[in-house]
Amino acid sequence: MTHAAHIRALINRLSRLDASETWGDDLNPAQISALEYLLRANRFSRAPSHVAEYLGTTRGTMSQTLKALMRKGYVSETRSDADRRSIRYDLTVAGQAVAGRTAALVEAIETLPFERQAELSEALSTVLTSRLAARGGRAFGLCCGCAYHRRTEDSAFCALLSLPLSLEEGDQICHEQVAA
Amino acid sequence: MTHAAHIRALINRLSRLDASETWGDDLNPAQISALEYLLRANRFSRAPSHVAEYLGTTRGTMSQTLKALMRKGYVSETRSDADRRSIRYDLTVAGQAVAGRTAALVEAIETLPFERQAELSEALSTVLTSRLAARGGRAFGLCCGCAYHRRTEDSAFCALLSLPLSLEEGDQICHEQVAA
DNA sequence: CACGCTTGGTGTCGAGTCGATACTAATATT
DNA sequence: AATATTAGTATCGACTCGACACCAAGCGTG
Numbered sequence: 001m002t003h004a005a006h007i008r009a010l011i012n013r014l015s016r017l018d019a020s021e022t023w024g025d026d027l028n029p030a031q032i033s034a035l036e037y038l039l040r041a042n043r044f045s046r047a048p049s050h051v052a053e054y055l056g057t058t059r060g061t062m063s064q065t066l067k068a069l070m071r072k073g074y075v076s077e078t079r080s081d082a083d084r085r086s087i088r089y090d091l092t093v094a095g096q097a098v099a100g101r102t103a104a105l106v107e108a109i110e111t112l113p114f115e116r117q118a119e120l121s122e123a124l125s126t127v128l129t130s131r132l133a134a135r136g137g138r139a140f141g142l143c144c145g146c147a148y149h150r151r152t153e154d155s156a157f158c159a160l161l162s163l164p165l166s167l168e169e170g171d172q173i174c175h176e177q178v179a180a
Numbered sequence: 181m182t183h184a185a186h187i188r189a190l191i192n193r194l195s196r197l198d199a200s201e202t203w204g205d206d207l208n209p210a211q212i213s214a215l216e217y218l219l220r221a222n223r224f225s226r227a228p229s230h231v232a233e234y235l236g237t238t239r240g241t242m243s244q245t246l247k248a249l250m251r252k253g254y255v256s257e258t259r260s261d262a263d264r265r266s267i268r269y270d271l272t273v274a275g276q277a278v279a280g281r282t283a284a285l286v287e288a289i290e291t292l293p294f295e296r297q298a299e300l301s302e303a304l305s306t307v308l309t310s311r312l313a314a315r316g317g318r319a320f321g322l323c324c325g326c327a328y329h330r331r332t333e334d335s336a337f338c339a340l341l342s343l344p345l346s347l348e349e350g351d352q353i354c355h356e357q358v359a360a
Numbered sequence: 361c362a363c364g365c366t367t368g369g370t371g372t373c374g375a376g377t378c379g380a381t382a383c384t385a386a387t388a389t390t
Numbered sequence: 391a392a393t394a395t396t397a398g399t400a401t402c403g404a405c406t407c408g409a410c411a412c413c414a415a416g417c418g419t420g
Contacts, residue, residue: 002286002290003289003294003297003298003300003301004286004287004289004290004297005282005286006301007289007297007300007301007304008198008283008285008286008289009216010301010304010305010308011191011194011195011198011285011304012195012198012199012213013234013235013236013308014191014195014304014307014308014311015191015192015194015195015196016195016213016235016236016237017236017308017311017312017315018188018191018192019192019236020236020237020378021315026404028377028378028404028405028406029406030405030406030407031405031406033192033196036189047368047369048368048369048370049367049368049369054193055193055196056193056196056197056199056200057196057200057406057407057408058407058408058409059368059369059370060369060370060371060372060407060408060409060410061406061407061408063368063369063370063371064370064371064405064406064407065405065406067370068404068405083367083368083415083416084414084415084416085367085368085369085414085415085416086367086368086369086415087368087369102185103188104311104314105188105191105307105311106182106184106185106188107184108307108310108311108314109183109184109187109188109307110182110184111310112303112306112307114183116299116303117183117184117187118183119296119299119300119303120183120187120299120300120303120304121183121186121187121190123292123296123299123300124187124190124191124194124300125190126292127194127285127288127289127292128190128193128194128197130288130291131194131197131284131285131288132197134284134288135197135201200407206375208375208376208377208406208407208408209377210376210377210378211376211377227397227398228397228398228399229396229397229398237377237378237379238378238379238380239397239398239399240378240379240380240381240398240399240400240401241377241378241379243397243398243399243400244376244377244378244399244400245376245377247399248375248376263386263387263396263397264385264386264387265385265386265387265396265397265398266386266396266397266398267397267398
């Protein structure tokens, strides 16, 4: 067993463990993952197709997942005025509460020395980036790390969509993000 | 977003990506995971309850998964003579072929410097161990790392079950394993 | 401007996961 | 011998997931 194969097994096992722990409500892993993505995504990146691409599933599946979350009152639907086809899903207060919880896995990771955490984050990011590039997937990076992000003293601006941004939006995930 | 929360997100995303890639046959992620476990587990650790505990699911679910793999010809059932309740699932040739494939994720991990791979493996192992301990789960370590493993020049022996072992079995996963 | 192509979202189908629960049979305990 | 525990299974309901078909909205080119 090589290091790499072992690492893959660890990743899958940890993910499985995390999924089975994050339970407790009437939500399953896929639904939790969707809520967590919505918590961190900016307003341009909350359509079913974006969540689907981020999580590596299809639009059909994600559509169903979001409808289920809708029925349970964790998200709300908003049709776009600019493009009448697209829908944006926002977290409700209940949804924010669930998505914002600290997972047991996070606490376990925090027991590692800070230095180790940084290495871990770095290494996993590298692997993910290379895999995403191989599949032709988008990076889904942070708004502030985008080539089109413009920042002044007390305001921000997206040069791609030609829209003003709030300062907090800089720290959110954007599906349009192009690494600077 | 803390380092730890980011790492958790990376782990889940990588696992999801891996699952969606390891497809192609008539097998889903849970079935693949079961096959991969069976490939690496020794003959005392291939019962539905062991696979279920390893993967963090229930006996009922795993029973169904293994039956599905049975129907598709990837595993074979063997009732134990010692304990007529228990069943052992072994990989067929087709099962070994699928479980032994190299995943794209493994190739991506292998592009990291060897030093980085070792760190990554080490860090993830630490986290997993601490999580397993917290849940009261077993370690599922390797046979050769067990307190009951006895090794001589050209043979091996399990002092817990009082049974002779083949040399290859030392590198397999054992559900009884107690870290030395 | 009208034609077609593409895109975004949804509905449906079938196989299967998953937890919960309830059950059987075999083994342990007392 | 009676009881408790353990291993595996069947069944139920909610849901995932890929595949596919469908519709409506936006786009692109002649």
